[in-house]
Amino acid sequence: MRGSLAGPRSESSRAAAPTSAPVVARDREWVDRVRAGDVQAFEALFRAYKNDLGAFVASCLRSHEDAEEVIQELFLHLWQQRRVWAVAVPLNVYLFRAARNRAISWLRHERVEAAVRERVAPGQPPSSDEVARVTELEDAIEQAVSALPERCREVFRLNRYHHLRYAEVAEIMGISVKTVEVQMGRALATLRVRLAGWRD
Amino acid sequence: MPDDIDSFTLARYLSGELGSADAAQVERWIAADGGHRELVESLRKIWDRGALQEFDADDAVWRRIAARVRRPHAGPALVRDGGGAAAGRPAASVVAWAAAAAVLLAVGGVTLLSEWRDPPPPNAMREVATRRGQRAVLDLPDGSRAVLAPESRLRFAAGLGARRRGGAQAARDLFLEGEGYFKVQHDSTRPFRVHVSHAVVDDIGTEFAVASRPEKPGLEVVVVVGAVTVRRDSNAARPSLSLSRGDLARVVVL
Numbered sequence: 001m002r003g004s005l006a007g008p009r010s011e012s013s014r015a016a017a018p019t020s021a022p023v024v025a026r027d028r029e030w031v032d033r034v035r036a037g038d039v040q041a042f043e044a045l046f047r048a049y050k051n052d053l054g055a056f057v058a059s060c061l062r063s064h065e066d067a068e069e070v071i072q073e074l075f076l077h078l079w080q081q082r083r084v085w086a087v088a089v090p091l092n093v094y095l096f097r098a099a100r101n102r103a104i105s106w107l108r109h110e111r112v113e114a115a116v117r118e119r120v121a122p123g124q125p126p127s128s129d130e131v132a133r134v135t136e137l138e139d140a141i142e143q144a145v146s147a148l149p150e151r152c153r154e155v156f157r158l159n160r161y162h163h164l165r166y167a168e169v170a171e172i173m174g175i176s177v178k179t180v181e182v183q184m185g186r187a188l189a190t191l192r193v194r195l196a197g198w199r200d
Numbered sequence: 201m202p203d204d205i206d207s208f209t210l211a212r213y214l215s216g217e218l219g220s221a222d223a224a225q226v227e228r229w230i231a232a233d234g235g236h237r238e239l240v241e242s243l244r245k246i247w248d249r250g251a252l253q254e255f256d257a258d259d260a261v262w263r264r265i266a267a268r269v270r271r272p273h274a275g276p277a278l279v280r281d282g283g284g285a286a287a288g289r290p291a292a293s294v295v296a297w298a299a300a301a302a303v304l305l306a307v308g309g310v311t312l313l314s315e316w317r318d319p320p321p322p323n324a325m326r327e328v329a330t331r332r333g334q335r336a337v338l339d340l341p342d343g344s345r346a347v348l349a350p351e352s353r354l355r356f357a358a359g360l361g362a363r364r365r366g367g368a369q370a371a372r373d374l375f376l377e378g379e380g381y382f383k384v385q386h387d388s389t390r391p392f393r394v395h396v397s398h399a400v401v402d403d404i405g406t407e408f409a410v411a412s413r414p415e416k417p418g419l420e421v422v423v424v425v426g427a428v429t430v431r432r433d434s435n436a437a438r439p440s441l442s443l444s445r446g447d448l449a450r451v452v453v454l
Contacts, residue, residue: 039269046262055255064255072261079269112424141246159215161251166217184215185208191246192207192239 019090019165027091034082042082046075049092052162053099059157060103070102089171096164096172137195144194148187155183205229210240214247329353330378342372343385344392349411352378379411384426403428408443422448 033041050071058067074095078085087094148156158169159180166184170177205213205226212218213226230236328348330336336348341360348354355375372392374382384392384403394401396412396419406426412419421430427444443449 039266042269043262043266046265050257050261051255054257055251058255059251067255068257068261071257072264076265076268079265137245138249141249157251160247160249166212166215181208181212181217184211185206188211188214188243188247189207192243195242195246 019092019168024090031085031087031091034079035085037082042075042079045091049095050075052092053095056096056157056162057099057103059161060100060154061106066106070099070106074098074102090168092164093168093171096158096162096168100172140195141191144191145187147194148190152183152186152190155180156187159184210243214240214243324358325355326358327353327355340385342387342390342392344372345383346374347381349379349381352376352380354380376410376412378413379409381407381409383407398432400431401428402431406445420449 027045030041030045034045053074054064054067054071057070058064061067061070078098089097145153145156154173155169158164158172159166164172166177166180170180173180209218209222209226213223218226230240328336328338330348330350330352332350334350336346336354338346338348338354340346340356341358346354353376356373360372360374372387372390373395374380374393375395377397380394382392382394382403384406392403394403394410396410397414399412399419401408401410401419401421403426406428407424408426408428409422409424410419411421419430421428421443423443423445425445427442430441430443430449441449
């Protein structure tokens, strides 16, 4: 640990490192039991991952409610297909990738909806976004992160908020590790500039 | 000693992705100058802050999953039509509603109101009716899915599309009053037909919505995926109209 230079981390709010050995063993057992139809294992697995996955999907869809729907569909499908469920990568990577794919499909449907709605009632004003008044550093950071380019933001969130390693992020998004490095570098450069005024 | 560490390397360092030799080099750079240290510490604040909002899935999500896990052939799930959730969508237009359904059920709280006790005999007709403010999501026996708008009614054979003894394929006939959205399981041997009061919408493996209300003449059809044809009735040989993806039409069948 790069001890003295690291700022204080709120360990209590962080889940166990996703690829640590006990977690890997726990996940492996859950997968085996779910494949065999064990509902309790399925529920435990669901409860362990629902919030992390939900947060990720919610950030993609900008909707808590839609995220719940996506997560529900994901786990239901998983259960229905349990007998043929094959997990080749770490479970968290598998789940994030599945969640991401579903979120992308959801967004694609949303665009169809918007296009059809335009045809029905063209020129309807878009729903108004509230102009955020940034008064706290926390909000400033949140806003700066939200303003990152889409892909960059996604990479940043997966690495920083969901504690996924560069290699795992690459796997989830179907991009190279090099691309992940580039995006993270861009995020840092952008946030550094954006938040320069806040540094005391 | 470089004057500045590039953003990519710094990002890798902060994310713990640098090997020990490279990390040590960054740390030497940090130690060399108070300004470097300040920069890194302020970047740490951003880097390690974590998400501002926690996501907490409602317990209802598990209950909905559990209901389906325990009763895989459960009957239709009735859905409360959350006005708030549909904010921004024009309420009256069936097309907008159908498009909303194309997102496949962006709806609020689900309550499983009825469950079938035993599977009914295949010839028995099932009927689902919704009241004002309710929507229903049905997983049909053939693998298709239907969503019923408020104040609508759908009837279909319990053994929808089941193969009859002797190999004869049953067409999949559904009878709709009101508005419904259908995501059809593809099967070219078993036409999927939605009957409304004066017309029949034929479909083969697509997604579409139909609205037929007594107060408005004719019917409205929106096709989201694939294609449908509209005929005057089951006996009409030629379709009056063919619609495909992205089409919406108000059809008055004379």
